Amino acid sequence: MQRLSINDADFDLKFRRIVEDRRESDGDVAGQVSSILRDVRSRGDAALVDMTQRFDQHSLSGDDDWSVSAEQCKAAFDDLEASLRDALQLAADRIRTYHEAQLPEDRDYTDEVGVRLGARWQAVDAAGLYVPGGRAAYPSSLLMNAIPAKVAGVERLAVATPTPKGTVNPLVLAAAHLAGVDEIWRVGGAQAVGALAYGTDRIKRVDVITGPGNAYVAEAKRQLFGVVGIDMVAGPSEILVIADGQNNPDWIAADLLSQAEHDPNAQSILITDDEGFSRQVADRIDVQAAMLSTSAVAQQSWQDHGVIVVVDTLEQSIALANELAAEHVELAVENPTPLFDGIRHAGSIFIGRYAPEAIGDYVAGPNHVLPTGRRARFSSGLSVLDFMKRSSFIELDETALNAIGPAAMALAEAEGLPAHAKSIESRLK
Amino acid sequence: MQRLSINDADFDLKFRRIVEDRRESDGDVAGQVSSILRDVRSRGDAALVDMTQRFDQHSLSGDDDWSVSAEQCKAAFDDLEASLRDALQLAADRIRTYHEAQLPEDRDYTDEVGVRLGARWQAVDAAGLYVPGGRAAYPSSLLMNAIPAKVAGVERLAVATPTPKGTVNPLVLAAAHLAGVDEIWRVGGAQAVGALAYGTDRIKRVDVITGPGNAYVAEAKRQLFGVVGIDMVAGPSEILVIADGQNNPDWIAADLLSQAEHDPNAQSILITDDEGFSRQVADRIDVQAAMLSTSAVAQQSWQDHGVIVVVDTLEQSIALANELAAEHVELAVENPTPLFDGIRHAGSIFIGRYAPEAIGDYVAGPNHVLPTGRRARFSSGLSVLDFMKRSSFIELDETALNAIGPAAMALAEAEGLPAHAKSIESRLK
The missing domain is CATH 3.40.50.1980 (Nitrogenase molybdenum iron protein domain)
Structure with a gap:
């Protein structure tokens, strides 16, 4: 487990290394x-x-x-x-x-120049x-x-x-x-x-x-x-728990271990503004981990990839969370709203003291297949959209084509595509 | 250009080859x-x-x-x-x-057991x-x-x-x-x-x-x-024009050439129920292609990859269109609705005699970046969603956790993940 303080002289460098760490062996x-x-x-x-x-x-x-x-x-x-x-x-x-x-929802409408436009999902x-x-x-x-x-x-x-x-x-x-x-x-x-x-x-x-x-x-x-x-390129799983000092350290320790027990390459990160609390959590992790049937995996993950970051104010955790773009983010704080509003990149966000990540793994309802390894910057959890595709459609009558056809011809000619222009021109009055 | 009739003894085999043809050189x-x-x-x-x-x-x-x-x-x-x-x-x-x-649209609601659920797009x-x-x-x-x-x-x-x-x-x-x-x-x-x-x-x-x-x-x-x-893996572009015999062959020829002039590996396919019409179109293609500033590319594409399929009834074109899953599909027929209803796989569909594909390249409004090479089976044209991602979120209070927590614990234990169960159990009354 690595312990960082946002006031460390080399904090930026160390944090950058954590963000960039792929936790995946390349091999062949x-x-x-x-x-x-x-x-x-x-x-x-x-x-x-x-x-x-x-x-x-x-x-x-x-x-x-x-x-x-x-x-x-x-x-x-x-x-x-x-x-x-x-x-x-x-x-x-x-x-x-x-x-x-x-x-x-499908779309199907006719616009002001008479062009029917739409999109159909199947x-x-x-x-x-x-x-x-x-x-x-x-x-x-x-x-x-x-x-x-x-x-x-x-x-x-x-x-x-x-x-x-x-x-x-x-x-x-x-x-x-x-x-x-x-x-x-x-x-x-x-x-x-x-x-x-x-x-x-x-x-x-x-x-x-x-x-x-x-x-x-x-x-x-x-x-x-x-x-x-x-669906996506998946890598090892991760959790970021942002917690104030008012949590039960046993609860937060269990949350961090619930990620660690998945895989030796899983990563559990705690950001807190209370150093004493962070030490209590670390102690509880050691105690709890030893009692798990999954202790070998959980201990190795925590030892190799676990991170504790102590910040001065919880607001500082927003920028760090957006850098990490973690699969799971827990907001175990008194007033989660400002943090929730500030987090741009996360697979799924668990709000409040009574929302352990494990509840989302099973019964909450949202999908537990989520982007890992910083991919929440650009991808989303699994959804029905991953099993559907959309066809757009365009219908014109002669009037509509006369209205917008000439502009298309001008562009086609400028792009050096004369058959494009001809396909419109031959239909125009 | 290949000419097929749905009544050819080896039609299925030949059509299958067209469907499977990747038109892409592997090289290194x-x-x-x-x-x-x-x-x-x-x-x-x-x-x-x-x-x-x-x-x-x-x-x-x-x-x-x-x-x-x-x-x-x-x-x-x-x-x-x-x-x-x-x-x-x-x-x-x-x-x-x-x-x-x-x-x-974002979602944010609280369900009947008190779990707040939602999804936020950014x-x-x-x-x-x-x-x-x-x-x-x-x-x-x-x-x-x-x-x-x-x-x-x-x-x-x-x-x-x-x-x-x-x-x-x-x-x-x-x-x-x-x-x-x-x-x-x-x-x-x-x-x-x-x-x-x-x-x-x-x-x-x-x-x-x-x-x-x-x-x-x-x-x-x-x-x-x-x-x-x-966004997607893109290959050479293609058009499928389904046309009855009542079209102006010059218009349809221009539509087929508008695809062909893009790239020697582009593909233009005509399906029609009128053989005489198909021969008129082929003739008009030869005449028009010779006059294009893009003639070298257009002629090579049509020669190497162009296809004309003559069917007995336009209804037969639906199954063929779904096999081809073409990037662009034109329905230049008297009554396009049954065909439109039947087509499941297409990037974009152009409905009626006054909707040449080129109009969609420029000014119609829908995106012209569309799935090629049969990928309309599983992917969609470019959209705002390609530049966004969704975070789900879950908030529970003690009551909500008591309602659904025990089921999650049962599943966690059955999956052999004790820290998952513990993270819930420790919070339950």
């Missing part, structure tokens, strides 16, 4: 992913069989090895303990309600959703990706998820049942992303791929951007 | 671009000086060589011939009006706009990119445009004046995109990069996606 991920994608593109299902055996120790032989049926998903849902089933249902309902209000035909296996096999992620797609109106929603050594995660299947997923393919990694993008004999290609994954999955999505639509 | 663009970007990242302005000398024969010495001043842009605008200035002004006004209506801090030099130096493109950025509220809009042998395009400068561009940098190619994304001593980095360009520019944007936001 790009090269490996590119050869995996080439292989999937040329050999299709055969490449998936080989790689799934090698990476997941799972043999894709019969149909049951390739995919999970709707019946299996329903059974997994029915078999859930009642309290867990209710929790999943509450989460799904709240996520659906929030995302339904995101559906964009869902993509098919979406692919990557669901990690192993450490990050989260049913909540499935809900957060699948529900917006279904709300958007996507007809075919195909999930790809690795099942290492044949193990399926019943919670993920239950969530897939609840969200109305249409297909579940038992493949993972860059090869699964390639199969969804290019299509194979078994897996029909999709138009958009979303969902979290490791560095290979993220790189595969990046490389396939343009072949398909993708 | 990716490798070259990647080394250019590395060079710009490590050497900054010095790399720009070297590459601008090499590729554009332009020496970046004094400040005037590096950038164009606001005064120069204003002078270029004032020096325009009056009719051209009026045309540019009309285009800018109509583009601005159309895009202002795209501004998204502009990115800075946008970079690439404007090609040479063949495709179009002032209309500058307007179509810059105006949405300014409507979105972007404070700093930096244009990069090559000035080969020192030549600046006065029309582009005039458009920059009209659109309110803040900086114009006289650099081009992948190196300009790299400079905008990483920043150099002279050129501060931006958050989003949009704008058309050659294969190197497009690849640079693709590689930098994630470092910055980008």
Whole structure:
């Protein structure tokens, strides 16, 4: 954990290093992913069989090895303990309600010169959703990706998820049942992303791929951007907690650890105007972290990437928060409004002392798939818009064309595009 | 030009080949671009000086060589011939009006359990706009990119445009004046995109990069996606004209040529239910093309990529149009409504006999930066949303947390994330 004070002589330099730190190892991920994608593109299902055996120790032989049926998903849902089933249902309902209000409105109007103009939104035909296996096999992620797609109106929603050594995660299947997923393919990694993008004999290609994954999955999505639509380039997760000294240090410590326990590369940052409080929080983190079943990950993240910044006034935290452009920002202060008003770059903002970030991971309603690694400067959380696209349209009659056609011709001629001008001129009176 | 009939025995195969044809040469663009970007990242302005000398024969010495001043842009605008200035002004006004209506609404409400939820849209801090030099130096493109950025509220809009042998395009400068561009940098190619994304001593980095360009520019944007936001991966342009036999063949020929004259790799496709009409159009194309100042490009595009498909009924064109997912679709038919209703995938749709595509390039209002190469399946034309991002927010009080907190804890525990559960539990009564 790094401790900074805004009054340190080298504060700007140290803070800049934190802002610029990518927390991602480069390795040769790009090269490996590119050869995996080439292989999937040329050999299709055969490449998936080989790689799934090698990476997941799972043999894709019969149909049951390739995919999970709707019946299996329903059974997994029915078999859930009642309290867990209710929790999943509450989460799904709240996520659906929030995302339904995101559906964009079409436009269709005729302007003062008689030109009909508009824009029409439609869902993509098919979406692919990557669901990690192993450490990050989260049913909540499935809900957060699948529900917006279904709300958007996507007809075919195909999930790809690795099942290492044949193990399926019943919670993920239950969530897939609840969200109305249409297909579940038992493949993972860059090869699964390639199969969804290019299509194979078994897996029909999709138009958009979303969902979290490791560095290979993220790189595969990046490389396939343009072949398909993708939600975003995701990196390690982060939280920025801005807290005054009036918080319970145990609460804030738990919030910081809730980010740290995700991933050794996750980052938790506390900005406070109360140095004594910051030391209490650090102490509570040490105590709490030791008791977690996720302590190894949480401790490593906090040790390697944790940051405490002590400022003189909370107002100073606004500029720092905008530099960090964090995925999650908590405003655990007496009067959060001025901070909320000042923060321009953040994936999601949690306002007040009773809004721990974890509530947004599950049941609040807004999407928990959010821009990481400073990308909140230019990108947004997942929404129904990621599964839709807009066609504009233009209709003119002879009168309307006579009104605006000559200006278009003048510009076309100035740009050296005579056929453009001719296509208008030949229609003019 | 290829001629197909829907009744050809091998129609499906031939049509599939047209749909899959990327019309883009692979070459080693990716490798070259990647080394250019590395060079710009490590050497900054010095790399720009070297590459601008090499590729554009332009020496970046004094400040005037590096950038164009606001005064120069204003002078270029004032020096325009009056009719051209009026045309540019009309285009800018109509583009601005159309895009202002795209501004998204924020949300802020409290739900039935007392959770305050919402989403707030804000502009990115800075946008970079690439404007090609040479063949495709179009002032209309500058307007179509810059105006949405300014409507979105972007404070700093930096244009990069090559000035080969020192030549600046006065029309582009005039458009920059009209659109309110803040900086114009006289650099081009992948190196300009790299400079905008990483920043150099002279050129501060931006958050989003949009704008058309050659294969190197497009690849640079693709590689930098994630470092910055980008609008889309653009390829060669295309038009699909669906026309019945009642059109003037001269008009339709001009429409097809207006696409062809852009680029030898552009594609013009005619679908009609009248074979005789299709032959008249083909004849008129040959006659008109020969007379164009752009004939070499237009003829090559039509020869290499032009397609005529004769169908039995216009209804059949709907499925074909959705396969093609073309950038531009014209519906030059007596009753366009059923076709318009059926088309799911298109960048922009031009309805009726008096809506040539060229009108949308300049003055209609909707954006002319549109998805190419089948990408209308999953992406949309440029809009103010490309220059904005959304932060969600969540506020709870103790009562609201008590209402939905336990469900979140159940899910966190099921996902094996105890610190998540603890951050909620410690706040519950």
